[in-house]
C-alpha cells in the first residue's frame with residue numbers, strides 16, 4: 001500500500017507505536033525518489049559502485065598493476081571523504097597519514113558521550129538505499145549488519161491535523177520509479193489529484209537525479225539512467241549506534257592494518273609552498289611539519305578557503321570556491337521522562353518551519369534503545385537566525401514545535417512530558433548551500449597544482465553534499481592519485497635526490 005494515513009485514535013492504541021509502524025522521511029521530492037530499509041526489514045542489495053574498488057584503483061596500463069608505494073601520501077582527511085580516501089589509498093599500497101584537527105573522529109558525523117554515558121551527535125544521519133558506495137564500504141569493512149533498515153515508507157506530520165501523520169509507502173513489488181509514483185498516487189491526505197499530477201511531473205527530473213546529476217552521467221540517456229535506478233533507493237537505514245565507534249573506528253583499524261596512520265589533534269594551520277608553487281609541507285598548529293609525496297585536503301570548503309595560499313588565490317579552480325558556502329545547522333537531542341507514544345521506528349518529517357526531520361532514537365537505534373524513556377533527535381533548520389541564540393532559547397522553540405506534533409503528550413511548558421536533559425550541537429558552517437550556478441564551482445579532486453588534491457562532499461561528484469557524496473569524493477580522489485603515480489613518484493625521486501648531501 002502506498003501513502004497510508006494513520007488516524008491518531010488508532011495510533012493511540014498501538015504502543016509503542018513506532019516499533020510496528022512505518023514512518024515518514026524526506027526533505028525534497030528529488031531526495032525522496034533518489035533514495036532506500038533493517039533488522040526487521042530487508043536491506044537493499046549491495047549495489048556495485050560506478051566502478052568497483054579494484055577497478056577504481058587499478059593503475060593505467062603504463063603502470064605496474066600494484067605500483068610500489070609512494071613514500072608517504074600526506075592526507076588531510078576527515079570524516080567521510082577523509083578516511084575513505086585514506087582507506088582506498090592504503091588498499092592501493094600507499095602509506096597514508098590522516099590528520100584530524102579534533103580529538104574526535106567523524107567530522108559532521110562526530111558524536112560525544114555525556115557524563116551519563118549517553119551519546120549526542122553532530123547530526124541525525126540517515127543512510128539511503130541509493131548510497132551504493134557507502135553500502136560497499138560497509139560490506140568491505142564487514143559491518144553491513146550495523147545498518148538498521150526501516151520499512152520502505154516516508155512519513156510526514158500533517159500540518160492541519162496536529163499529532164497525525166500521513167505516509168508514502170513504496171510497494172516492494174514495483175520497480176523504481178513506479179513504486180514512487182504509486183506511493184504518491186495512493187496518498188489522499190496530503191495531496192489532491194491536481195497536486196499529485198503536478199508533483200509526479202515535477203518529480204520526473206528529480207527521478208533522473210537533477211540536472212547536475214544528469215550532466216554527470218556522461219553519455220547516459222535519461223531512460224538509460226532510470227533503468228539503472230534502484231527500487232530500494234528511497235529506503236532508509238539508521239546506524240545501530242554512535243558513528244565514531246560503529247563506523248569510523250573500523251575504517252581507522254583498516255587503515256592502520258595496512259600501514260597507514262591516523263593522528264587526532266593534528267590541525268593544519270598552513271599550506272607551505274615550494275618556489276614552484278607546489279606544496280612543500282603542511283604546517284600544523286603544534287609546530288609539526290608534515291611532508292609527503294601527495295597532499296589531500298579534505299576539510300570543509302569554508303575551512304579550505306581560509307587556508308588557500310596567497311599564490312593560488314587567483315587560479316580559477318580555487319577562486320570559484322567562493323560561491324560554495326556552508327549553511328548553519330543545529331542538532332537537538334531531548335531526553336524525556338517517559339516513552340512517547342506518537343512516534344515510529346523511522347525518520348519523521350515534521351513539516352514545521354523550524355524542524356526538518358526527527359526520530360525517536362530510543363526506538364530507531366539499537367545502542368540508544370530505551371524501553372522507558374524517549375530521546376528525540378531533531379534537525380533544527382533553517383538555523384540562520386538561531387545559530388547565535390542560547391541553547392535554552394532553542395529548546396524552548398523546539399518544545400513549541402513538538403507540542404504540535406505530540407498534542408496529547410508534550411506541552412511547551414512541560415506540564416505534560418518533562419525534559420530530563422538535552423544537548424544542542426551547533427554547526428555554523430555545515431554542508432554547502434545549493435544556489436543557482438554553484439554546480440560548476442565544485443572542484444574536481446585533482447587540482448591544477450601537481451601533487452595537491454581535494455576531497456569532501458562539496459567536491460565534484462554526482463551527489464549533493466551527503467555521506468555518499470563524501471565517500472565517492474574520497475574514492476575519486478584516491479583514483480586520481482593512483483592514476484598520477486608515475487608523475488608523483490618522479491617528483492618524489494627528484495626531491496630525494498636534491499636532499500642527498502654531495503660527497504666531498
Ligand SMILES: Cc1cc2nc3c(=O)[nH]c(=O)nc-3n(C[C@H](O)[C@H](O)[C@H](O)COP(=O)(O)OP(=O)(O)OC[C@H]3O[C@@H](n4cnc5c(N)ncnc54)[C@H](O)[C@@H]3O)c2cc1C
Nearest residue numbers: 078079080081101107108123125126268456457466467470
Ligand atoms: C545536522 C546534519 C545532518 C545530516 N544528515 C545527513 C543525512 O541524513 N544523510 C547524509 O548522507 N548526509 C547528511 N549530512 C551531511 C553529511 O554529514 C556530510 O555531507 C558528510 O559527513 C561530509 O563529509 P566530509 O568528509 O566531506 O566533511 P566533514 O565530515 O565535515 O569532515 C571534515 C573534517 O576535517 C576536519 N578539519 C577541519 N579543519 C581541519 C584542519 N585545519 N586540519 C585538520 N583537520 C581539519 C574536521 O574536524 C572534520 O573531521 C548531515 C549533516 C549535518 C550537519
